[in-house]
Amino acid sequence: MSLADSDRELVEEELGREATPAEAALFENLWSEHCAYRSSRPLLSAFDSEGEQVVVGPGDDAAVVALPNPDTEGYSDTYVTLGIESHNHPSYVDPFDGAATGVGGIVRDTMSMGAYPIALADSLYFGAFDREHSKYLFEGVVEGISHYGNCIGVPTVAGSVDFHADYEGNPLVNVACVGLTDEDRMITAVAQEPGNKLVLVGNATGRDGLGGASFASEDLSEDAETEDRPAVQVGDPYAEKLLIETNEVLVEENLVESARDLGAAGLGGASSELVAKGGLGADLRLEDVHQREPNMNALEILLAESQERMCYEVAPENVERVREVCERFDVGCSVIGEVTDGNYVATFEGETVVDVDAHFLGEGAPMNDLDWEEPTEPERDLPTVDLPEAFEAVVSSPNTASKRWVYRQYDHEVGVRTSVRPGDDAGVVAVREAGVGVAISSGAAPNWTSAAPYEGARAVALENATNLAAKGATPLAAVDCLNGGNPEKPDVYGGFKGIVDGLADMCSDLDVPVVGGNVSLYNDSPSGPIPPTPTLAMVGSTPDYDAPSMAASAEGELLLVGDRVLADPDTEARLGGSEYLRQQGGSDRFPSVPEDASAFVQLLAAVAREDHVEATHDVSDGGLAVALAEMVGEDAGISAQVPEQGGLSEVGEQVGWLFNEASGRALVQTTDPERVREAFSGVAPVVRVGEGQRDPQLDLSVSWTDLSYDVDDIAALRATIENELD
Incomplete structure (x- = not known):
């Protein structure tokens, strides 16, 4: 670790002296891209984070959002928390521990x-799924997530998996968590009062994870799997479970004034951020930190990212009770200092090793002013294909195939709240405390944002909202994880700027506040940069815990809602960003995103809850065929x-109808089609594309050929991942 010369000059000008080694290391980590968002913060003002439902917005460990009150038009005093983080570099170096500690970190947030x-x-x-190294990382990451999540008893109910050649040298692991609290229980990371004690609770501090924040702010090297292994934390889910229960008692007994998870930059990051948010300072005694390894020095104690640790601000009269609770759960506990109204000061064995202004440490990093280039739009170059061959290739692609191999390893029903399990458009959990259901959708689409960063990101936001609406949920709020390559490259930064603006614009159009998030840049390796990847985790609410199935019924007509190609003969079926073109070759522009997205989503959520609806399903990856x-x-x-309207007389247009991935579309199976048409009148086109049948098969008729696959044929096509890894 080393502090950049330009940053050192700023720091030492502020201090009026040379920085100590511990100070230099602390600034190097807290002023890193991972912590300070030096390249991305100038762009993040594009997001609208306000709303009547928003209790705590960006800047804390997690956002807090009020749930609707089912008995009034307002909001209740039951809240959900939303948080998301990335553990990308660690998961490349050590896929199991990298992914596992990502889960642990977002849970502590x-x-x-x-x-x-x-x-x-x-x-x-x-x-690419056909690469052995990709499969090695994939298996290790899923095992790490399932092991940690299952051990701590938190269900994994939603998510996504994508394969793309440009992630070969740098996979992404983005994990979101939803929590439950209320007006009386809620605490924040804002220190409250000088004289309160700082108490470190959880695992003992070791040397693992040193420099993790700075490691996450650099491109991966060819030797990263060996050279950077010390920067990867090692998790202990059983200790985390004890910490969860300890935290629950501390919160229930009102023993905590403020709290901060120990994540990036370890104790130094958590404690300095906590007091800085309150406009205060701290005196820390580093030798009082309970340690796992002998002879640790001040810098190691400050910056180690050992897992399963929390920093609490506790009133002096409550310290002994906190000790008793920790002892009950066999969790480590150290009083390591107190909140002050001065500088952030850390001493070690009588020597002052840090003495800085906490606000300058947390907020003083200068922002980067970077050049960017506008991405180019591809020309239309469509291949000639055999329809059955194309259908089978797209349906069996690892990107569109069943992800059952992944989610069957997760305990998605622990906690007895899960109403809709993984594998559907969105997961749904019951929040009985408020009498509502909460739906969760999470993901991005690298094919889309590679083809068109801005429009692709708009489509990602609409796609997540449509997932919720298909389960009868009205979107409530979202958090994002913005992943990009090296921002110092103008073309890479241009793509990153595109996904930020696209996500922000569509969320604003949908009236969905983006209440928090995470930025992960320098996802670059010798094989090149990743695609710009705007993962969005969105939650919505339902008036009950039930949701329509995505499985077809034998009864009812099948309507395609929102398809502009079928509604207007002059609308081109663009295939840019589609799995079809990725399989078959060629290029095309990305489909346009509808202007009336918010009205479409609101209506779909309302229609999905009506009794005449047999099934609903979002249309996304792979298009209508999938x-x-x-x-x-x-x-x-x-x-x-294939309907006759829409000018689909040409073979190419019919292929486009089947495989284009235009966002803002859903399939609705209903016994009252006129009611659906009336509901969407003036907002989105509705076209009949078929009906249910008792035979468990798909019969698909187009002008020049007919396709027929029974349920076993389809299951075999969609079992690509299971067949390869089981």
Whole structure:
């Protein structure tokens, strides 16, 4: 670790002296891209984070959002917390521990708000599935997430998995957590009062994870798997479970004034940020920190990122009770200092090793002013294909195939709240405390944002909202994890700027506040930069815990809602960003995103809850062809036909109709089609594309050929990942 010369000059000018080694290391980590957002913060003002439902917005460990009151038009005093983080570089170096500690970190962010974690969602991105190294990383990451989440008893109910060649040298692991709290339990990371004690609770501090923040702010090298292993933390989920229960008692007994999870930059990061947020300072005695290894020095104690640790501000009269609770759960506890109204000061064995202004440490990093280039738009170059071959290739692609191999390893029902399990458009959990259901969708689409960063990110936001609406949920709020390559490259920064603006614009159009998030840059390696990847985790609420199935019924017509190609003969079926073009080759512009997205989402959520609706399903990856295949189940199938309207007389146009991935579309199966048409009148086109049938198969008719696959054929096509890894 080393502090950049330009930063050292600023620091020493502020201090009026040379920085100590511990100070230089602390600034180097807290002023890193990972902590200070030096390249991204100038862009983040694009997000709208306000709303009547927003209790705590960006800047804390997690956001807090009030749930609707089912008995009034307002909001209740029952809250959910939302947080998301990335553990990308660590998961490349050590996929199991890198992913596992990502789960542990986001859960502690939830706890530090006085919330109990009730659901996880993970969005994972790897290199091409046919590469052995990609499969090694994939298996290790899923094992790490499942091991940690299952051991701590928090269900994983949603997420996504994508494979793209440009993640080969740098996979992404983005993990979101939803917690439950209320007006009385909620705490924040804002220190309250000088004289209160700082108490470190949890695992003993070791030397693991040293320099993790600075490691996350650099491109991965060819030797990262060996050279950077010391920067990867090692998790202990059983210790985390004890910490969860300890935290619950401390919160219930009102023993905590403020709290901060120990994540990036360890104790130095958590304690300095906590007091800085309150406009205060601290006196720390580093030798009082309970330690796992002998002879640790001040810098190691300050910056180690050992897991399962929390820093609490505790009133002096409550310290002894905190000790008793920790002893009850066999959790470590050290009183390491107190809150002051002066500088942030750390001493070690009588020597002052840090003496700085806490606000300058946390907020003084200068922002980067970087050049950027506008991405170019591809020309239209469509391949000539054999339809059955194209259908089978797209349906069996690892990107569109079943992710059952992943989510069957997760305990998604622990806590007995899960109403809709993984594998559907969105997960749904019951929040009985407020009498509502909470739906969760998480993911991005690297094919989309590679083709068109701005429009692709807009489509990602609409896609997540449509996932919620298809389960009858009205979007409430979102958090984002913005992943990009090296921002010092103008083309890379241009793509990153595009996804920020696109996500912000669509969330604003949807009236969904973005209440928090995470930025992960320098996801670059010798194989090149990752695609700009705007993972969005969005939650919505339902008036009950039930949701329509995505599985087709034998009864009812199948309507495609929101498809502009079928509604207007002059609208081109653009295939840019589609799995079809990734499989078949060629290029095309990305589909346009609808202007009336908010009205479409609100109406879809309302229609999905009506009694005449048999099934609903979002249309996304792989287009309509994949959505139809996914709806076929053991009990019923679908008979679908290419409609004659829309000017789809050409073979190429019909292929485009089947495989384009335009956002803002859903399949609705209903016994009252006129009611659906009336509901969407003037907002989104509605076209009949088929009906349910008792035979569990997909019969698809187009002008020049007919396709027919029974449920076993489709299951075999969609079992690509299971067949390869089991």
